[in-house]
Amino acid sequence: MRVAVLGAGAIGAYVGACLQRAGVEVHLIARGPHLEAIRRSGVQVHSPRGDFVAHPHATDRPEEVGPVDHIFLGLKANQYASAGPMVQPMLHESTTIIAAQNGIPWWYFHGVPSEFQGHRLETVDPGGSVSAALPTWRAIGCVVYAATEISAPGQIQHLEGTRLSIGEPDGSQSDRCMEFADAMVAGGLKCPVEPDLRHDIWVKLMGNIAFNPISALTRATMLGICQNTATRELVVDMMRETLAVAESLDVHPQISIERRLNGAERAGDHKTSTLQDLEKGKPLELDAILGAVVELADLTRTEIPVLRAVNALADLLNAGIDPSA
Structure with missing residues (x-):
């Protein structure tokens, strides 16, 4: 399994390090001093559960990575509309986009029958720019309960919690969700696949x-x-x-x-x-x-x-x- 983490900040780098520890081929997309520190010394995780160091591939050029099975988005929601050029080189026909965001996601009315099915929310998908960059059929939702911070470039302080709940917009227990959840659990995280995310x-x-x-x-x-x-x-x-x-x-x-x-x-x-x-x-x-x-x-x-x-x-x-x- 190949996973790219786009926006390898505090949560993204932590998730990437855990997945790499589980034997997943991980590619971190980062920039600046944080990227240079990861390239030099890996992702150094400091945690009450035990410190560890992971050495995933890190770059600021998604085209270096190529197509992956899952893209974990560690970006802020207000950066999603501009993410298309970074996401595109890493897509194949079934690549998922796992969006670890706060608040209401752009896919909220996708996948389940309701009177608002297919309705686009202007606040989270202005002019359809986010759904154009991140097609809703690729989306897997993610709610993050873990707390982390970047204590220094390349160094992640894990404060509390290891749970990241994921789920399909239509509530199904899909193979693609189960594959990603199994890898997260193997890396030491909790990753329940929720029927109603x-x-x-x-x-x-x-x-x-x-x-x-x-x-x-x-x-x-x-x-x-x-x-x-x-x-x-x-x-x-x-x-x-x-x-x-x-x-x-x-x-x-x-x-x-x-x-x-x-x-x-x-x-x-x-x-x-x-x-x-x-x-x-x-x-x-x-x-x-x-x-x-x-x-x-x-x-x-x-x-x-x-x-x-x-x-x-x-x-x-x-x-x-x-x-x-």
């Missing part, structure tokens, strides 16, 4: 939709947001509205708001990925996390006044970011 998407989204934009707007950590009475109440309101949108789409997340809050509080002084991007001057990955839920609420005529207000503020913040500065 949309449930997992909404469970994780409950936290992201509240903590990510609030942290960017306030520069507060997860702990700070939870321990401030006003922002804690704001999180509860945002989660309630998110659950209402999920219910309107016949998805019923089986987790309480209080449990999600307690889990976030246990994360301590952790900066969300959105706050980290803001501090680096990068565009914020909030269309898939927040904007898409507002669009879904419009589609289902669900009242979400708090989410709309926070989305307006986050959009204004994002508009002021100049990534070239």
Whole structure:
């Protein structure tokens, strides 16, 4: 089996290192000092579960890799539309694209019968640009529960969790999902193939939709947001509205708001990925996390006044970011 990791950042490099440890032929697509460090010394994983070093092939030129069986996307969702030229050289007739993203995926209404079957969400697939670059029939969904960070170029700090749930948009237990999941498990990860990955998407989204934009707007950590009475109440309101949108789409997340809050509080002084991007001057990955839920609420005529207000503020913040500065 040949696997390419496009966007071999904290999660991508960790997954690639685990797969290579399982004997999979892995190719990491990275750039800059991170790429040079991997070429020189491999991916060095530091983990409470045990440190290890993997030496997958690493490059910044996908055409060097050629066709693979699976492409694991470690890119941010707001980079998907421009990923086509990087993906194309690595495709054969049955290559899958395993998208490890936060928020609502571009394939959300693909694969299952519903009144919205085939509907394109403008926030996550503007003008059809993402589905043109990443055809929905190739897509396998992925919800990441593992937490990692790049502590230095080529060095991945595994903080907690080893679960990455995957699933077909149509809910089937496909051979291609099982093949990838088996390799992930052999590499020391948990990789359940879920018959209803949309449930997992909404469970994780409950936290992201509240903590990510609030942290960017306030520069507060997860702990700070939870321990401030006003922002804690704001999180509860945002989660309630998110659950209402999920219910309107016949998805019923089986987790309480209080449990999600307690889990976030246990994360301590952790900066969300959105706050980290803001501090680096990068565009914020909030269309898939927040904007898409507002669009879904419009589609289902669900009242979400708090989410709309926070989305307006986050959009204004994002508009002021100049990534070239």
